[in-house]
Amino acid sequence: MLWETFSVVRDLSRLHDIASILIRYGWGDFVRVLGIGTVLERAGRILHWHAQPSEISQLEPAIRVRLALEELGPTFVKLGQVLATRVDLLPPAWIVELEKLQSNVPAVAFELIEAELVALLGKPIDEAFLKFDREPFAAASMAQVHRAELFDGTRVIVKIRRPGIDKKIEADLRILQHFARLIEHDMPEARRYQPTMMVAQFRRSLRREQDLLMEAHNIERFSQNFAGDETVHIPQVFWDYTCSTMNVQEELVGIAGTDLAAVRASGMDMPLLASRGADLVLKMILVHGYFHADPHPGNVIYLPGNRIGMIDFGMVGRLTDYRRQQLVNLLDALAHKDEEAMLQVLMDWTGDGEVDEAKLGYDVSELMFGYDNLQLKDVKIGAMLTEIAGLIRENSLVLPADLTLLFKALITLEGLGQQLDPEFHLVDHLTPFVRGVIAERYTPDALIKRGRRSLKDAFEVVAGLPRDLARLMREARRGHLRIDLDLKRLDQFGQQLDRASNRITMGILTASLVIGSSIVMTVDGWRFMGFIGFLLAFLNSLWVILSIWRSGN
Known part of the structure; x- marks a missing residue:
């Protein structure tokens, strides 16, 4: 199966690089379990299984994973950054380590992108811009950014995708998809994490991030959502220069969110900045259902007048109205320490997954008990969400993908607010939003809308009943009616039956050998x-006795 999976010759070279790096950082067992070594050896490529330096072997596993991902390149760095949002899958120590992954890489020489830039602009660079800085001021794994100035004096940034990156990313994604299939096939304990689905989601996310036109549309939507809000500034997109491999947007001139000393020296109102930043992100999540998924300090610009500017809209999160209502229910349950309501939301999030409701309920009760004597203002939302993620992880549950970004955004938001203002409490800003969303549920318009939807759903069920019955009867007449039974532990029973039949067969053969040998x-x-014959019968008897003894049955 593995050889067929990796039969595409064009990926073998990249596969060899990946396997070599994994071995060097102490993950040779993983390479062996997936059978990658066998594949490469059949293709005539040799792996050095003892290439791990002694100093690397002394490092913690999380550090070795981070270093390996950094060396594996842009796709795997992005994968690590996505895994850093999976607080439901990885323990805090791993999250902290993966958060150190940086997309910053050496810039591509301007001569290598100049021809493509001219082709995209449709004119020489000097005719498109009054000024253009050929030295990039930022370079990431997917794109690099140059400062420029339009002929009307507007300062802009030109983001252009790195040339030749698409083929390498596609090869990496193919290999990751193969890895996921093999993990599901060979590691049953990993199936609950749905690795193939996770890789598929990562593929979609990465392709959206590669598409700079998609980022421009994201910026435009955020700009529309915050139109008229004087406390927020979203960059303007210049569509005449924008396509899938390049976008041009307004440069926000202010103080980077990472430079707290400069913010303090400027005399800005830091508590007000923290308050406005929290309200900005909470409005994205709870009102618009469309939020910046990575609101860390590097993506925030503090502007004159204590305004908040946001940049880098390549990664965004989306919440359906139903998911937003679930989130509000969870936050309301946290605020009011309502165990039953919180348990109900977590059960809804598990979907079709198997869950021990009694254990989950006990864990929720234990979590709430830890907050019994705390006043609402003292509750740290980020810490509580981290505990909930740990509770989900300990119960072998997996958060829906849209919620993992949300949890991470809220945890990051609280940390950012506390950097600006030690007295910042996210719960103080969260409570009014939650109350507002709950109040909106019971407005006349909302009640009428839900009533209409319920009536429509009920009518469609009743109207479709004759059709469904007719289809059921037709399938039964054709002999196509099928009932699927999911019997728990059936696989284990089959294995036990197989072992028992093997023992019976060996017992019969042994008896036959004894009788035949006697004759x-x-x-x-x-x-x-x-x-x-007697000797063979004796050996068969030993095998049967040993197998029974080893099985304990």
């Missing part, structure tokens, strides 16, 4: 063959 021993000249 042969009575014939002159054949006694030696009878002795051989």
Whole structure:
């Protein structure tokens, strides 16, 4: 199966690089389990299984994973950054380590992108811009950014995708998809994490991030959502220069969110900045259902007048109205320490997954008990969400993908607010939003809308009943009616039955050998063959006894 999976010759070279790096950082067992070594050896490529330096072997596993991902390149760095949002899958120590992954890489020489830039602009660079800085001021794994100035004096940034990156990313994604299939096939304990689905989601996310036109549309939507809000500034997109491999947007001139000393020296109102930043992100999540998925300090610009500017809209999160209502229910349950309401939301999030409701309920009760004597203002939302993620992880549950980005955004938001204002409490800003969303549920318009939807759904069920019954009867007449039974532990029962039948067969063969050998021993000249038969019967008996002893049954 593995050889067929990796039969595409064009990926073998990249596969060899990946396997070599994994071995060097102490993950040779993973390479062996997936059978990658066998594949490469059949293709004539040799792996050095003892290439791990001694100093690397002393590092913690999380550090070795981070270093390996950094060396594996842009696709795997992005994968690590996505895994850093999976607080429901990885323990805090791993999250902290993966958060150190940086997309910053050496810039591509301008000469290598100049021809493509001219082709995209449709004119020489000097005719498109009054000024253009050929030295990039930022370079990431997917694109690099140059400062420029339009002929009307507007300062802009030109983001252009790195040339030749698409083929490498596609090869990496193919290999990751193969890895996921093999993990699901060979590691049953990993199936609950749905690795093939996770890789598919990562593929979609990465392709959206590669598409700079998609980022421009994201910026435009955020700009529309915050039109008229004087406390927020979203960059303007210049569509005449924008396509899938390049976008041009307004440069926000202010103080980077990472430079707290400069913010303090400027005399800005830091508590007000923290408050406005929290309200900005919470409005994205709870009102618009469309939020910046990575609101860390590097993506925030503080502007004159204590305004908040946001940049880098390549990664965004979306919430359906139903998911937003679930989130509000969870936050309301946290605020009011309502165990039953919180348990109900978590059960809804598990979907079709198997869950021990009694254990989950007990864990929720234990979590709430830890907050019993705390006043609402003292509750740290980020810490509580981290505990909930740990609770989900301990119960072998997996958060829906849209919620993992949300959890990470809220945890990051609280940390950012506390950097600006030690007295910042996210719960103080969260409570009014939650109350507002709950109040909106019971407005006349909302009640009428839900009533209409319920009536429509009920009517469609009743109206479709004759059709569904007719289809059911037709399938039954054709002999196509099928009932699927999912019997728990059936696989284990089959294995036990298989082992029992093997023992019975060996027992019958042993008895036959004893009887046959006894007959042969009575014939002159054949006694030696009878002795051989007895010896084989003895060995078979030992095998049966040993197998029974080892199984414990």
